[in-house]
Amino acid sequence: MDPSQDNPIVRFKAFFWALAVFGFFGVVLGIVALSQSKQPETLEDLAATTRYQNREKIESAQRANFSYKELEAGKTVQVKPQDVFAHLGQQLAATKPSAVEKPEQVIPGSAAAKAIEEAAKNAAPVTVVETDPSAPIDPAVMDAGKIEYALCQACHGADGAGVPGLAPPLAGSEWVVGPVENPIRITLRGLGGPIQVKGVDYNLPAPMMAVAHLSDQQIAAVLTYVRNSFGNSASAVTADQVKAFRGEVGLPALQASELKTPK
Ligand code: HEC
Structure with a gap:
């Protein structure tokens, strides 16, 4: 066996190399993710973002309230999801923007607004x-x-x-x-x-x-x-x-x- 492989300093060095390589890919991925994240530019995009946020909130509230509940020690029952909440969530998810949110109505100061100017x-x-x-x-x-x-x-x-x-x-x-x-x-x-x-x-x-x-x-x-x-x-x-x-x-x-x- 090559004695250098059992040298703790060599193994330590390898650890730092691995760390540096991981770090490098982490930074590259971060930059890619940042460059891909898009600010909403039209009122329609903004409304869609809000709709998805609302939907997420309703669904998490639903999950928290209507999954399993411990009524008393050791006695857990499944609480039926209430139809009205499910219905509300579906409604929100399917909601189309109102007529006022037109593609030409851009957010002041956004990249789309600057492009028009x-x-x-x-x-x-x-x-x-x-x-x-x-x-x-x-x-x-x-x-x-x-x-x-x-x-x-x-x-x-x-x-x-x-x-x-x-x-x-x-x-x-x-x-x-x-x-x-x-x-x-x-x-x-x-x-x-x-x-x-x-x-x-x-x-x-x-x-x-x-x-x-x-x-x-x-x-x-x-x-x-x-x-x-x-x-x-x-x-x-x-x-x-x-x-x-x-x-x-x-x-x-x-x-x-x-x-x-x-x-
Ligand atoms: C929300 C209220 C509002 C609505 C609705 C509105 N206007 Fe105006 N309009 C104003 C105001 C306020 C001014 C003055 C703007 C300024 O301060 O320079 C004005 C000014 C004008 C002027 C130039 C000044 C004048 O009095 O001649 C014209 C022309 C005009 N409007 C036409 C229209 C037409 C046509 C419509 C409908 C398609 C319309 N406006 C709808 C509020 C309104």
Whole structure:
């Protein structure tokens, strides 16, 4: 037998080699695991994470409560899982996200949000040709727009006169009847910060949120409606004009200074 094999110092050295090799693989695995763990970026991902966490909590509560219970020393009985809890767990696991959690609604500051901002910075500026203002307005589009206006009405009022402390007026607003890109971009991105409407300065406590979940058709209809109601008169808005600005969805809310100055 090779005497060096029985040398405690040699065996000790081998132990440290083994330790170093294990340690090395541990670190590599750790780095791989870290690089794979993904932060949720869309509201849908976030909601899914929460759903799985809830499900895990319910299931562990179920396991703790409904497995075996010791009623008195030495007497253990199986407690039947209660159907209602099982049902609840199944419901949660199968729950689909609500309509508000759309893929385009990204978490501010997330990598997805930054990618959208980066893409917008590099994109060529969008311009749209205004519809002929003398063209007649389609009554069917006005009817469709009136239905969608129910959403805007909550803040801007049934007659578009605005609501003090909540939202400025749409009736007679230069932002509504001016360049068509202004109301389109406001609807797709929301609007915040100080704004002057009809010579009055507004600085409302809460911004307008984006209403981008409506289709191009619906946005075109509601904007045609507000541009031709409450005494307003302006060219119709088309779905194609709305579509041209879709790339901005997901960007932070606009400031009035970023819009085209209306006459
Ligand atoms: C949650 C309340 C709210 C809803 C709903 C809402 N807005 Fe607004 N809107 C505001 C606020 C607040 C402002 C002012 C933003 C600012 O501070 O710059 C505003 C501003 C505007 C402006 C520019 C200023 C003006 O008065 O002309 C337009 C145009 C507009 N909204 C259109 C719409 C349309 C169209 C809808 C429906 C699709 C809508 N808004 C839904 C709150 C709302």
